[in-house]
Amino acid sequence: MSHRLPAPLGEVIDRSSAISFTWNGKKLQGFEGDTIASALLANGEHILGRSMKYHRSRGVLTADFWDPNTTVQVDDEPNVCASHRRLADGMAVSAQNVWPSLKFDVKAANGLVGRFLTAGFYYKTFMKPAKLWPAYEHVLAKFAPGGSVDLDTPHGRYDKRYAHPDVVVAGGGPSGMAAALAAAEAGSSVVLVEHEHQLGGHLLWGSDDDRAAANELAAACAAAGVEILTNSTVAGRYEDNWISISQRSHPGVIERLIKARAKTLVVAAGTIERPYVFQGNDLPGVMTSGAVQRLIRMYGVKPGTRAVVFTANESGDSAVEALQSAGISIARVVDARSGEGITSASGSKSRVKRVTLSDGTTVECDLLVTAVGWTTPTSLLNMAGDRPGDDADAARFFPAGPPDNVLATGGMVGDGSRDELIAHGRSTGKLAAGRAAVVRHRLQAATARAAAVDGPEPDYPADERAPLERARHPELYRSTTHGIVDYSEDVSSKDLFSAAGEGFDSVELIKRFTTATMGPSQGKLETVNTVAVLAEARNESIAEVGTTVWRPPYAPISLGALAGRINEPTRVSVLQPWHEANGATPILAGQWVRPEHYGDPAAEVRNTRTNVGIIDVTPLGKLDLQGPDVPKLLNLLYTNKWTALPIGGVRYGLMCAEDGVVLDDGVTARLGEEHYLMTTTSSGAAKIWNWIEMWLQTEHPDWQVHVTPVTTGLTSINIAGPNSRELLGRLTADIDLDPAAFPYMNVRRGTIAGVQNCITWRIGFTGELSYEIHVPSGHAVHVWEQLLEQGADLGVEAFGLEAQRIMRLEKGHFIVGQDTDGLSKAPVTGLNPLLKLDKDDWAGMPEVAWTMESGDHPVIVACQPDNGSVVPEEAAQILRSGTTEIVGRVTSSRMSPTLNRSICLAQVTKEFAAPGTSLEVLLVSGERITATVQEHHAHFDPEGARLRG
């Protein structure tokens, strides 16, 4: 660490704790508290990467969170800001955008043919001819910036949190800390967010007194109960102070996204030092005045040996002091306040060597420090609707007037001594707390279930803060030469001039055409220089040009944090442990984990058709409907009629949306005088509950119907097969299963295997004689096991979802959402007798009526491939013979174990729907096969003799 300065310089590093890391494979050492960049500089490594377009050497520019020049790869993580990321033991750090090596970069040739890469070069160069795009893409991909992503990287752990603080303070400098402290002292719950690793802001690289004041304030904040989030950024501000915070300092997770509903937001983002635009301004060794102060005072690193300082303000003067304290020789101080200036810097590829001043003299140096002014990072205020304006006398933007629940303080609103900044922060924090108390009171009063509100509503405090003065500052944006404006996107002032010359006169268009301000720092360093250069090119003022709108995120946020932890809850029936213990292969159907099969679905079909099978159909949506107006509701939602359904009866119904498209189907049973049980499709359970509530609450609030979802309260078991009556009979004494007493499409209630109040209905999705029993879930495992035990000699076996799907296809029953889609109006199903147009009203009736009237719709048909060994893929197209005209598609297809041949359901246009029609089916392989339309939807037992038996 040959470039390390002696203590007391290096306030934040711990020299007793050395850290080993590698840089492009070379073993180096740093200290605890170092950033990657400070450790590299301490080792004399001052080229940290190459720029993205021209592959120019780049070194530290700002030495903080916003440094655009120090993007590196750390282990398997690309695009890490080396000037911000703390060094950790064993880190493998490497440079990005370099090929084959950092020191010899083939692509640096880009710099020589720069004309090729001028503004908008993507648009101009790679547009035509379109057929060459694959070749362009190949070349561009090689030149694309960014690190390398390891596709085998294990999943990182990210998290989310919801918070409801009174006050969020964005920025932990003197004003932000003072605001947080004052708000906490006034009784607010406060979250203080700082993007650096410690609180303090610019006091951290200031005088001894500054650092002492920072430490004192930070300690007071902690003592007052302020929640301090360092290495975190407020990423966005949305309606009603919904604040997103990206927290990179939470133990155990890489990054955490906090969603906070703040009652007041205090923006104390400070100011960001602006780079100066001149020829050679991106050479390694050219730095901002803040950078050298941070490197020297915080990290004890020597940024160079012989410096030229170009200063227009106190920060530049302070940099001179810092350099002197580090024993670095000052070759020249160029003071803008007395009319001096610099025009260019030159050197080798690796380092600045000399600076040319405005008077033409040249000065030798290896460090050029610029202090030309400040950018106000007003992003969060922009997001709150504020449109900041330029103050030419102060050479920076100021907020115009954010909404009442957003307050700005500190460098964002003016200048002052440390004490003045702290005083403004304190009065802002007090105001924020006062306003938050009013909002808290109103929210509490508006929430019926909350505790009673204490006392009367407090007065809404007016803003009576004494404003901070705005210091005058010369306007310094660009010298007389051209240089880089956007370091991360490699956009020069020349590019901006030429774009303006091409007619891109709006700053928003310039931004998109040149990509200036679109890099990782989101314009923090670049926006004002971009605007200033454009103003110069157009001979207008900065105020006339205006700025681009700053949008979220404030700073880069990882996609992992936005995604959070994987949180997709699944549902299971109470029988799932039995299924798993008995070899079920699970399948995720919607939210439900279900048994797909227990080994051999074809065997399960054959056993059910020959003996008896049982299947867990709990996911079937079940809604308990009670009240005198249930028949009216059923008449409104189903297409058929319900008023005549007797107690003990079960009826099938089809539901449509208001556009006539099939929404859901199922059976509903009448259990008592005013008591019904409705079933929906498994995937439709939640949707239909909502659908019913919507109709009851909005169109018919006078109807008396009570809806209770009982999907998981009742475990549903279907017993299907010729032996099902015998099996069920062994388990119940009080349900008369005689076909005359309990016919098809009827419901009975009784005791099964000792469990009272089981609902049993006779229906036949599988086409077999079958009883569906709905058992209170607490007793379901017992009933299931009894069925297996009592039916052992009857050949009972469990079957899974796949066997059920095969059997329903053999029977020709369509599935909503599989055999119908979002365009399938009710007549597509062929269930026209169920579409009762003589009713007064039902959901979707007009559209269904018009569709039937026009007859212009496809229909579902059953078809069988002529070669019974071929199973066409589901969604295979059906074509007009010998053409490419699509006339339909296969919606369901399986090999039938019962018929030993392939069977399908399909949607075809009416022209192809007649029984006996030959269809031409295009397989995925490209082969065309023929299939024949069947007379009935049911491939098997079309008369229904089995299920009615």
Add this chain to the structure above:
Amino acid sequence: MLLVPCPYCGPMNAADLSYNGESHRRPDPKTCTPEEWRSYLYLRENPSGWLLENWYCSSGCRRHFKIERHTLTGELRAPVLPGRKPGATQGDMK
């Protein structure tokens, strides 16, 4: 994210409710013309200003209600239960 005042639950994150769009009258299905019905299905006023909208408190009390929202400013008025008339301005909660 907007804070939407549910008439029962109080202020809720908009994401905890379902937005069911512009409020509109359902034509009489027996007598309406295709134009009227399809206007009900598909056509929306989308004004720049006050708009009566349908909201559903899907993660809370499961009540449907209407609310007037200003599409430019995001300002909300008091929620309206089905069968009642909109009009009153709610207290400023922001």
